[in-house]
Amino acid sequence: HGEPDLGFEARGHYYGGAWHEARNRVTFESLSPSTGRKLADVPHADAVDVDLAVRAAMKGFQEWRRVGLKERARALEALARRIREQARALAIIDAVDAGNAVKGMEGDMHWTADTLDYFAGLVTEVKGETSSQGPRHLNLTRRQPYGVVAKLNPFNHPFRFCAEKAAAPLAAGNCVVIKSSEQAPISGFRLAELADGLFPPGVVNVIAGDGRTGAALVSHPLVSRIGFVGSVETGRLVAVAAAQGLKRVSLELGGKNPIIIFADADPKKAAAAAVKGMNMNRQGQSCSSTSRVFVHESLHRAVVDEIVRLAEALPVGFPWIESNELGPIVSRRQYDRILGYIASGRQEGAKLVTGGDGPKEEALRDGLFIRPTVFDGVRQDMRIASEEIFGPVMSVLPWRDEAEMLAQVNGLQYGLTASIVTNRLDLAMETAERVEAGYVWINANGRYLGAPYGGWKSSGLGVEETFEEILSYTQVKNIHMRW
Numbered sequence: 001h002g003e004p005d006l007g008f009e010a011r012g013h014y015y016g017g018a019w020h021e022a023r024n025r026v027t028f029e030s031l032s033p034s035t036g037r038k039l040a041d042v043p044h045a046d047a048v049d050v051d052l053a054v055r056a057a058m059k060g061f062q063e064w065r066r067v068g069l070k071e072r073a074r075a076l077e078a079l080a081r082r083i084r085e086q087a088r089a090l091a092i093i094d095a096v097d098a099g100n101a102v103k104g105m106e107g108d109m110h111w112t113a114d115t116l117d118y119f120a121g122l123v124t125e126v127k128g129e130t131s132s133q134g135p136r137h138l139n140l141t142r143r144q145p146y147g148v149v150a151k152l153n154p155f156n157h158p159f160r161f162c163a164e165k166a167a168a169p170l171a172a173g174n175c176v177v178i179k180s181s182e183q184a185p186i187s188g189f190r191l192a193e194l195a196d197g198l199f200p201p202g203v204v205n206v207i208a209g210d211g212r213t214g215a216a217l218v219s220h221p222l223v224s225r226i227g228f229v230g231s232v233e234t235g236r237l238v239a240v241a242a243a244q245g246l247k248r249v250s251l252e253l254g255g256k257n258p259i260i261i262f263a264d265a266d267p268k269k270a271a272a273a274a275v276k277g278m279n280m281n282r283q284g285q286s287c288s289s290t291s292r293v294f295v296h297e298s299l300h301r302a303v304v305d306e307i308v309r310l311a312e313a314l315p316v317g318f319p320w321i322e323s324n325e326l327g328p329i330v331s332r333r334q335y336d337r338i339l340g341y342i343a344s345g346r347q348e349g350a351k352l353v354t355g356g357d358g359p360k361e362e363a364l365r366d367g368l369f370i371r372p373t374v375f376d377g378v379r380q381d382m383r384i385a386s387e388e389i390f391g392p393v394m395s396v397l398p399w400r401d402e403a404e405m406l407a408q409v410n411g412l413q414y415g416l417t418a419s420i421v422t423n424r425l426d427l428a429m430e431t432a433e434r435v436e437a438g439y440v441w442i443n444a445n446g447r448y449l450g451a452p453y454g455g456w457k458s459s460g461l462g463v464e465e466t467f468e469e470i471l472s473y474t475q476v477k478n479i480h481m482r483w
Contacts, residue, residue, distance in 0.1 A: 003032060004092050004320055006186060008040045013049055013208065014192035015177070016056030017201025023048045028210070030185055033099040033328035033335075034318050034367040042185050045209040050177075050216040053205045057148045057175040058222050060202020065145055065173050067200070069123045075198045076120035076171060080113040082194045083163065087113075090187060094158045095319040098184035099327040099368070102320050104281035108160040111447070115164045115465065118449055119171040122470050126172060138481045143474035145173035146224040146248070150217045152179045152238070154230045155330045156285045159187035165227055166204065168464070172473035174225065177205045179214055183330045218242055225473060226250070229287075231388070232413070232458045239461075250462040250472060252287070253455055254388040255416030258409045259290035260431060262422040263298045270299065270421045271306035274394065276445050277419050280314055280326050280372060284392035285334070287459075288417045288439070292385055293396045294405055300398045304376050307394065308354045311372035316359045318367075328368040329391065335368040338391035342373060345384040350375040350395070380408040388414065410436045415456030419445065438463070 010027070011019040022043035030039045045053070064072075083090065091105035098105075128141035149169040153161040158181055166176045180188025185208040192206040207213065211234075218226055218241045227250045228238045235253040242249045259277055261270040277290035284291065295303045319327025329335040342356050355373030358364065370392055378385050378395040385395045399405035409418070418437040422428050428442045438455045447453060447465070454463035462472055 003035055003037065003318065004096055006039060006093055006096055008093075008186050008189075010040055010043055010189070012043050013045055013053060013206065014189065014196075015053035015202065015205035015207070016059070017196070020049075020052065022046070023052075028182065030097060032096055033330055034096070036366045039097060040186060042208050045179075045207040045213045047216040049207060050213060050220060053177050053207050054148055054217070054220045054222050056202040057177050057205050058202075060200055061145075061147050061175045063200045064175055064203045067173075072171065072173065073120040073123045076116045076167065078198050079163070079195055080116035080120070083109055083113045083116070086194065090159050090190060092320055093187045093190060094184065095327065097186045098155055098158050099283065099319050099330050100156070101281035101325055101327055103322060105159075108157055112160045112164045114449055116167045119167040119470055122467060123171050125467065126470060126474060128476075133480070136483050140479050140481075142477045142479065143471065144477055145169075145474055147174060148223050149174045149176050149225040149227065149473065150179070150220075150223045151176050152214045152217065152226070152228045152230065153181055153188075155181040155183035156282050158184040159191060161229055162188045162191045162206070165229065165464070168469040169225070169227070169473040170199075170203065172470050174473055175203045175205070177207065177217060177223070179217055180206060180208050182208065182210045183334075214238075215241060219244065221245065223247065228252070235460070248472075250464065251460045252453075252464060253416070253458065253460045254390070254414060255287045255289070255455065255459050256292060256386065256388050256412050256414040257288060257290045257417040257419070257437070258292045258294055258435070259419040259421065260405070260409065260435075261293070261295040261299060261303060262420075262424070262427060263296040264423050265299065265421045267299050267302035268306050270295070271303050271310060273419065273421055273443070273445060274303070274307055275310045278372075278392065278394060280392055283326055283329055283370070285330060285390050290417065290419045291389065291394055292409075293394055294399050294409060295396060297398045297400050300396075304353065304374070304396055307374055307396070311354055311374055311394075314372055316369055316371055317361070317364060326369070326372065326392065329370060330368075332368060334390065335370065338370060338389060338393065341384055341387070341389045341391070341393060345375050345378070345382065345393075345395075348382045348384075349377075350379075350382055350384060351377045355392070380411065386412060406431075406434055410434075413458040416459035417441070
């Protein structure tokens with residue numbers, strides 16, 4: 001199949017500036033979702049490994065917290081340079097291990113490097129305040145780091161989330177213990193290699209494992225701050241476990257995001273926005289994917305026809321080939337889950353207009369491929385319209401009454417993103433005010449550096465990718481002085 005050989009051989013977990021074999025010597029297999037080939041035996045961290053990694057991070061914190069701001073920024077910038085230099089090679093790792101299109105993954109690497117530079121530039125802006133409390137009195141505040149931050153990451157941006165989500169806590173003076181995704185763990189260890197030597201030992205630590213590893217990390221008494229990206233269900237478990245230690249938590253969780261197409265929109269542009277919003281270069285495995293297409297009935301037929309045309313034109317195949325847009329689903333479990341939702345859509349009466357199965361090419365038979373799938377005539381009470389599928393499945397919901405449509409848009413537990421397509425400024429802004437989501441696009445798509453990203457309702461706690469994120473990794477200390 002021409003699948004690239006990653007040349008990866010596990011060296012163990014990385015903590016305290018060195019590699020350590022898993023104490024239990026237990027490993028798990030990382031399999032290629034494109035071919036089923038074993039890519040590596042990955043060490044599985046148990047509670048003992050977690051404890052060693054966290055204690056190494058706490059030791060590193062004693063040095064890192066005293067590093068000057070300029071030196072701290074230079075370390076982040078140096079890591080950003082290494083990532084840019086290795087962008088293509090890192091993208092290939094994630095394409096092979098996670099199944100995502102290599103072009104999109106290469107973009108991930110540059111976004112990650114830009115994010116590291118962004119937070120490096122903010123280290124001097126983490127400031128306190130002073131106030132006068134009368135003669136011979138001075139009140140001031142300082143922002144100080146928490147200490148050890150646990151970072152638990154999903155599979156859809158394997159390298160990017162390991163590195164990007166560490167930028168703000170590191171910039172604020174914390175140390176991180178990163179648990180890479182069990183479905184795509186390899187690039188997390190590559191991050192450890194790139195960070196080696198740039199930071200004091202124990203500042204950046206990377207381990208791998210499953211939910212038990214994550215639970216041990218969240219509950220560890222020396223972990224003071226937690227950042228989690230993943231499903232709503234797992235996010236709730238993380239929050240409950242963190243609450244036992246009264247730990248501060250950031251959660252970036254799932255979405256069942258709407259794209260609202262008004263009657264004045266251009267049907268072709270609206271359809272293109274709907275397809276682009278599905279993030280098909282990650283097979284729709286994206287928390288921000290706009291999988292519910294609310295289209296005004298006057299444009300319904302034209303928009304659906306164009307969505308189908310665009311979806312069927314997307315090349316499906318091996319993700320390391322530059323021309324392919326869709327690779328395989330990340331794991332057999334996720335693949336079966338998505339097919340289960342497609343079956344439920346049919347059973348509940350939605351009209352399958354394209355996709356629903358894998359490509360017919362013989363070369364792809366061993367991979368977990370699903371073609372872009374579009375259902376029409378979907379009702380909001382169907383599972384495919386109310387539950388996060390995390391796959392390349394779009395549901396079209398025609399609407400006539402605006403108030404009824406908005407009630408359906410806002411009627412779910414999710415509130416991560418929303419997209420609006422209209423040429424009317426007043427309608428666009430009024431709708432943006434009324435949708436219950438943390439990140440709203442109007443005739444646009446994508447993420448923008450420095451713009452806060454975070455969900456409402458069950459889609460998360462806190463915002464990231466902005467100045468508020470670095471502040472969230474500090475604690476406020478009040479100091480009152482009399483002289």
